[in-house]
Amino acid sequence: VDEFDLRDFVHQEYPRLVAAVALITGSRAGAEDVVQEGLVRAWQRSARGERIDSLAAWTRTVSLNLARSGLRRIRAELGAKQRIAAGIIRQGEPSSVRVDIRRALGRLPRRQREAIVLRYYLDLDEAEVAAAMGTPVGTAKSLLSRARSGLREALGEMDLAEVKET
């Protein structure tokens, strides 16, 4: 990992990875913190001679680990559900849609939420979701399936036409 790789990652991957971690944890500042920390560790590992084949996949996994554990977990996860459910309603945005999907996400158990965000926001396939979460593919599939069931109900009531126009 050199500065070129780092800059490339920051422009190509960083914005969406931070957004994904924020969706999972409910904390935007915490998300920036863990993704940057993931990059710091990638840099250090690489400086010590370890090979990192995919900076994107590596940083994704480490960032999720960090968000899940220790100090950052505590800081980020406390109140995450409330923050996610409450949403951040800004002027000029369709508040009902945002609140609905946020509330639905926020009600999911943590691991299901993680799987859904990785699958549908970061667009990872099931194997990549499993790798990022450190679980067998079967577990990832099961988490996704349960999460989809939970979300189907919440989203089924939403007006798709409104979504398309705004």
Added chain:
Amino acid sequence: VTRLDEQLRRELDRIAEPADPARVTEAVLRRVGRAEAMRRVKVGALAVAVAMASVAGFLGLTRVFGGRESRQAAATLAANGPITFVEHDGRTSSISTIEPDGSGRVKLLASDGLVTDLDWSSDGRRLVYGWGDLFVLDLQTEETTRLTPNGFGVSWSPDGSRVVFAEDREGQNDAIVVTNAGGTGATVLTEASNLGWTDWSPDGSRILFVGPGPAGAGQGWDIYVMNADGSGVTNLTNSDTVDLDPSWSPDGSTILFRSRRDPPPGWTVGHAPDELYLMAPDGSAVRRLTTDDARDQSPVWSPDGGWIAFTSQAANGNSGIYIMRADGTDRTRVARVSAMALAWQSLPEGELVSPLPSLSAAPSQSAAPEPTDIGLGFPVCHVSSVEGDFGSGRGTAYIATRMGDTGGCPTEGGGFQVIAVDVSGDGIADGSLGPLECDPACRPFAAPDIDADGIDEIAVAVGTTGGSTLFELYAVAGTTIRPLGYDCTNCNEGVFAWGRPGGHAEGAYCPSGQTPGDFVTWWAEQTDDGNAYSLVEIFIDVKGIFLFEVDRRDSEVPFDASALPPGGGDDFCGAPVAGAAAG
């Protein structure tokens, strides 16, 4: 792709807020710098503590820090680690370290028999030593392993993966042999009579060694170079005298060696006192560094290449370890000892670098409180403590702030904060570790026996968040203090929270009965309808210094403090909670 899939993608895209990448690269690089600085200091302090603990059978070594403040040492000198040297009393060899300014002399270990070879791996973590029997001491694992029974003049490869030495093979020629760091996979690079004194080049491509001089030149030795695969053996000095102890400068541009080529009046070549010389890697441009008519031997470079340390024995018997700049100036005696071998350990692993720019940026000075001495080898301020049993009845764990380098007390947490433990209860610290990462300052929190092994752990409050106190755990083994952390790749250190700030509650407790784990850390938050707590409990096993998450339970309990697990109040696993972090 189902309608639901499509809908999820669109909805998540709508609510997600991609981050702004501007200036992130710079921020990450700054964090790398700071993390490296912290890691170096932590590893350095830990490595020294481990080394001391592993050899404490010989000595009751107690200090991680100390002796670093050197008023006379130049800044460039202070940037290098301690010098390691061997003394031999006719029966036992003792290996000690001393700061290049002559302070902080510490005996590392004793070894039966002679030790004439010493070399630190370039990361400063492993020391190879011995005479014939060569051993490797690994500061991290605290293990000593035997490398070979017949090795002399040993040297590490620059990456620390291999060692090269001269092997004494009975009835045959000597050989220059490379093995891996564990002593296996031996490969003979070259053979001749009377081989010794190897040194691997900093770029790993070449190896220096000493071999016999040209035929017919008596008992002479010359300095040779070869490629690291044993090819291209070349005699660099081709003299009819004695050239020994070759050593590459850290940048690989110069070779340092000792020679008897310029005998003082009355001496014969070959028996004259050794003097120190430099030459280019091709053997040209030989330059004499010392002219003292004393035996100047065992020359080694400082890790930064700015200095040379050597032993010197004068005709009147006065002996010592000396240092001088690489140009031969500023010669200074470090210690008045008769040393047999030298090695200069690289920082960061050798000692605490002080001051660290990122940590000691203009600490504010105050007249009070007065610095005190708790036996750390340097004055401290803001001493707070908690009592516990750390191995022999009542002891005390301290948190203290190291006094500023310019004198006076920094604010609490404004200088290095150190954790120290008095195991024996005599009021003098027996072991210490630092610096701690505190935000803004650390305080002792409690001393519970979490893993029920009869020795209390130390909980240290390291900061606050949202009204809760954050704490870390430390274990005491002998006089060594080590942090407890998760044994999972890239997980965070073990940091736990404690407190009941309104809608949230957090704590930790030691379960009894059938519950898994040595202790449980938990947090709870009020549910949306306000009628319940959503509770998360993490069950943790403590094994040595590692924490293992063995179970996790999510549940809902009534919104009532009495429904929450224990912990979060004033008792942590049976130990009184002593205080909260400064905040």
